[in-house]
Amino acid sequence: MAKQLIKNDQLIDDNWQVIALADEATLEDAAALPIPAGPAIIPALVWLAQRDALRSRADAGDIAVSLAPTFRVEDIAQDVQRFAMIAVEFPKFIDGRGYSTARLLRERYAYRGELRAVGNIGRDQLFYLKRVGFDAFLIPPGQDAAAALQSLNDFPEVYQGAVDQPLPLFRRRTA
Amino acid sequence: MYHYDATDKAIVQARVRQFRGQTERFLAGQLSEDDFRPLRLQNGLYIQRHAPMLRMAIPYGLLSSTQLRTLADITGRYDRGTGHFTTRQNLQLNWIELSKVPDILEQLASVEMHAIQTSGNCIRNITTDQFAGIAEDEIADPRPWAEVLRQWSTFHPEFAYLPRKFKVAISGSLDDRAAIRVHDLGLQLVKNDAGEIGFTVYAGGGLGRTPLIGQKMIDFLPWQHLLTYSEALVRVYNRYGRRDNPYKARIKILVKAIGSEEFARQVEEEWLHIKDGPNTLTAEEVARVANQFASPAYAAYPASTSTLASIATQHNDKAFSRWLERNVHAHKMPGYAAVTLSLKTPGAAPGDATVAQMEAAAALADEFSFGELRVTHEQNLVLVDVPHKDLHAVWQRAKASGLASANIGLLADMIVCPGGDFCSLANAKSLPIAAAIHERFADMDYLFDIGDLELNISGCMNSCGHHHLGAIGILGVDKHGEEWYQITLGGAQGNAARIGEVIGRSFAAAEIPDVIERMIETYLAQRHADEAFKDTVARLGLPPFREAAYRNNESAGEAAHG
Ligand code: HEM
Ligand code: SF4
Numbered sequence: 001m002a003k004q005l006i007k008n009d010q011l012i013d014d015n016w017q018v019i020a021l022a023d024e025a026t027l028e029d030a031a032a033l034p035i036p037a038g039p040a041i042i043p044a045l046v047w048l049a050q051r052d053a054l055r056s057r058a059d060a061g062d063i064a065v066s067l068a069p070t071f072r073v074e075d076i077a078q079d080v081q082r083f084a085m086i087a088v089e090f091p092k093f094i095d096g097r098g099y100s101t102a103r104l105l106r107e108r109y110a111y112r113g114e115l116r117a118v119g120n121i122g123r124d125q126l127f128y129l130k131r132v133g134f135d136a137f138l139i140p141p142g143q144d145a146a147a148a149l150q151s152l153n154d155f156p157e158v159y160q161g162a163v164d165q166p167l168p169l170f171r172r173r174t175a
Numbered sequence: 176m177y178h179y180d181a182t183d184k185a186i187v188q189a190r191v192r193q194f195r196g197q198t199e200r201f202l203a204g205q206l207s208e209d210d211f212r213p214l215r216l217q218n219g220l221y222i223q224r225h226a227p228m229l230r231m232a233i234p235y236g237l238l239s240s241t242q243l244r245t246l247a248d249i250t251g252r253y254d255r256g257t258g259h260f261t262t263r264q265n266l267q268l269n270w271i272e273l274s275k276v277p278d279i280l281e282q283l284a285s286v287e288m289h290a291i292q293t294s295g296n297c298i299r300n301i302t303t304d305q306f307a308g309i310a311e312d313e314i315a316d317p318r319p320w321a322e323v324l325r326q327w328s329t330f331h332p333e334f335a336y337l338p339r340k341f342k343v344a345i346s347g348s349l350d351d352r353a354a355i356r357v358h359d360l361g362l363q364l365v366k367n368d369a370g371e372i373g374f375t376v377y378a379g380g381g382l383g384r385t386p387l388i389g390q391k392m393i394d395f396l397p398w399q400h401l402l403t404y405s406e407a408l409v410r411v412y413n414r415y416g417r418r419d420n421p422y423k424a425r426i427k428i429l430v431k432a433i434g435s436e437e438f439a440r441q442v443e444e445e446w447l448h449i450k451d452g453p454n455t456l457t458a459e460e461v462a463r464v465a466n467q468f469a470s471p472a473y474a475a476y477p478a479s480t481s482t483l484a485s486i487a488t489q490h491n492d493k494a495f496s497r498w499l500e501r502n503v504h505a506h507k508m509p510g511y512a513a514v515t516l517s518l519k520t521p522g523a524a525p526g527d528a529t530v531a532q533m534e535a536a537a538a539l540a541d542e543f544s545f546g547e548l549r550v551t552h553e554q555n556l557v558l559v560d561v562p563h564k565d566l567h568a569v570w571q572r573a574k575a576s577g578l579a580s581a582n583i584g585l586l587a588d589m590i591v592c593p594g595g596d597f598c599s600l601a602n603a604k605s606l607p608i609a610a611a612i613h614e615r616f617a618d619m620d621y622l623f624d625i626g627d628l629e630l631n632i633s634g635c636m637n638s639c640g641h642h643h644l645g646a647i648g649i650l651g652v653d654k655h656g657e658e659w660y661q662i663t664l665g666g667a668q669g670n671a672a673r674i675g676e677v678i679g680r681s682f683a684a685a686e687i688p689d690v691i692e693r694m695i696e697t698y699l700a701q702r703h704a705d706e707a708f709k710d711t712v713a714r715l716g717l718p719p720f721r722e723a724a725y726r727n728n729e730s731a732g733e734a735a736h737g
Contacts, residue, residue, distance in 0.1 A: 093210075093213075093336065094213055094296065094336050095336065095418060096296075096333075096334070096335060096336025096337060096413055097413060097414055097418075099332065099333040099334070099335075099336065099413070100333055100410050100413050100414050103333055103410075107449075108448055122210070124197065124210070124214055127332070128330075128332035128333075128335050129332075131332035132332050132333050151193075154189060154192075154193045155186060155189045155190075155193075155330065156185045156186070156189055157182050157185060157186055158186075158330065158332075159186070159326045159327060159329055159330065159331075160326075160327050160331055160332070160402075160454060161452075161453040161454045162332050162333065166453050167453050168327075168402075168453060168454050169182065169326070170326075170456075170457065170459075170460035170463075171453060171457065171460075173180070173182065173460075173463075
């Protein structure tokens with residue numbers, strides 16, 4: 001299978017298994033969800049429900065959480081340093097909430113681990129995604145991930161300060 | 176005006192390359208219509224009734240003559256010879272071929288222009304007062320701030336996929352000519368007691384199907400914090416604005432739902448985290464940008480040499496005097512005036528300009544106004560720096576090009592959207608209504624007698640023609656597949672912005688001129704001396720106008736429709 005995961009500007013294999021929860025799941029459902037062994041991406045709600053049980057696995061680097069667009073990142077703020085990876089979901093690429101989530105994770109909660117954009121994203125979003133702090137992008141199957149990689153260089157310069165370049169252009173312009 | 180440096184140029188050129196690639200992928204079938212739509216919208220490209228429509232940005236309505244000539248060239252080369260200036264100070268072309276758009280963008284880039292974020296759910300073109308920099312009532316020039324905001328919002332990585340569009344307007348004068356209270360974010364430049372510059376910030380204004388007036392967020396935001404505060408505000412909107420229903424997705428709905436105080440509190444809380452961060456503006460940057468808006472080299476005319484009245488007397492020509500009265504505006508410099516070139520000449524669609532008219536306007540700017548023009552949100556062009564001594568020559572030249580209708584601010588100076596003739600969202604046509612009103616009120620004596628009157632027309636609830644803000648507003652509605660028109664009264668733009676009230680059931684197109692005329696007769700009969708139409712409406716309320724509108728109106732069609 002073609003490699004669809006871009007990380008640190010390279011195509012690599014993806015070793016994480018994704019554990020899903022139904023959209024309307026309650027905290028009880030989340031508490032009851034079995035988590036198989038090995039590296040697993042679990043919904044943030046499941047983390048909140050099974051925090052104590054999963055803590056040692058998280059510390060061993062086996063737990064990543066995924067954040068749905070409606071999930072408030074504030075609710076896992078004190079735990080972010082425990083995760084080997086955080087995946088931010090984009091069920092539809094026109095739903096831009098995940099961009100703010102990413103900035104908050106990087107800028108406010110000082111999260112330094114892998115920040116992965118997953119879902120309905122592609123080469124036309126990558127440049128912005130990278131700017132707000134994503135360093136990994138799971139390109140949906142069927143899309144040319146190698147071509148998508150090129151788009152990270154679409155623009156030679158940027159105006160505003162964000163995660164990849166905290167200084168706005170006006171602090172860097174040479175007269 | 177602001178000139179791009181090498182970096183600004185490189186960014187805009189990169190955008191052209193990016194969009195060329197996207198268009199090629201779309202045309203080759205590698206990008207679906209759904210995936211391409213948001214990308215093309217963020218480059219101003221709609222698919223409309225007849226053909227793709229391209230909306231080109233005129234940042235804060237400011238144009239050089241070279242830029243206007245380029246727009247004229249593009250209009251002639253790629254369209255059918257007429258461009259449409261919009262209430263958001265942009266230019267729309269209605270007959271564009273999709274495959275040509277990258278070439279058009281490239282041509283725009285060659286004169287430091289673009290179509291970036293003129294549509295789509297992102298931060299749009301920032302609008303301001305057409306008299307910025309020359310108005311007598313100016314507190315501070317809004318243009319440098321608009322340019323600073325333009326750069327901040329251009330390709331803002333966090334805000335490209337907002338719940339809905341986000342429009343910003345900024346006013347630097349006492350009298351708000353930028354309609355800031357009906358924008359998602361409205362900024363009023365103010366000075367505090369220490370003489371320092373800041374902004375009174377309003378948010379949550381907007382028209383559309385739920386028209387709302389913007390609410391005050393903060394009284395005095397020191398200028399250093401303009402970008403961080405805006406970022407906090409848009410972030411709260413991006414995170415919590417509704418996304419389930421596009422009609423409820425504008426920021427105004429969020430502000431209304433949680434209350435403006437709670438919204439302001441959330442913004443403040445967010446802002447405290449990023450306040451004083453790297454995006455805090457520096458005095459050097461503001462000076463760098465402001466320098467580019469320095470006044471042109473005005474000639475020193477003695478303060479007392481001429482007044483508009485003395486010029487009128489000197490020429491003793493009624494048509495010229497009328498033009499001076501309506502189309503010529505005060506200027507902060509003695510011996511200078513601003514001139515509005517009317518795009519409301521009966522027979523043409525309001526806001527439309529032909530290639531020849533654009534070229535004529537560019538030539539007038541070069542000869543008489545330091546090579547600069549403005550686009551107004553009332554859809555006209557302005558030469559802002561015309562010496563008094565040249566006014567007569569400008570008038571004659573403008574007249575020869577059909578740009579001198581002496582109707583600015585009068586009933587004929589309507590704001591009108593393209594409506595059903597072009598727009599695929601329309602419920603009804605708006606251009607034929609405007610034409611019928613122009614025809615009915617063709618008599619200049621009558622128009623002058625009526626005086627100041629804002630009449631605005633939109634072809635559907637999206638309100639592109641600002642009908643809610645017209646002293647008279649006309650809205651196209653669909654009833655069982657037929658085109659009908661609803662009338663609102665009492666709207667106002669500016670500092671006292673107000674949403675008009677619907678007078679009652681709607682009318683057929685053919686009835687509109689009579690209805691307007693009867694309401695105007697009521698006004699003429701009942702007005703106090705020097706009272707404008709909207710003030711008479713405010714004093715008397717709707718009933719006498721409603722009565723006039725529906726008098727004689729036993730229209731069979733309407734009765735059947737209820
Ligand atoms: C012909 C193509 C056009 C289309 C498809 C279009 C579409 C729309 C839509 C869908 C909205 C409503 C947005 C919302 O409420 O969220 C809107 C609002 C608006 N449009 Fe247009 N428009 C067009 C042309 C124009 C033109 C020519 C003008 C200027 C004359 C204009 C000025 C505006 C303004 C000022 C609003 C804002 C109203 C508000 O604040 O809610 N549009 N447009
Ligand atoms: S008001 Fe309606 S008809 Fe008019 S341009 Fe806007 S969307 Fe089209």
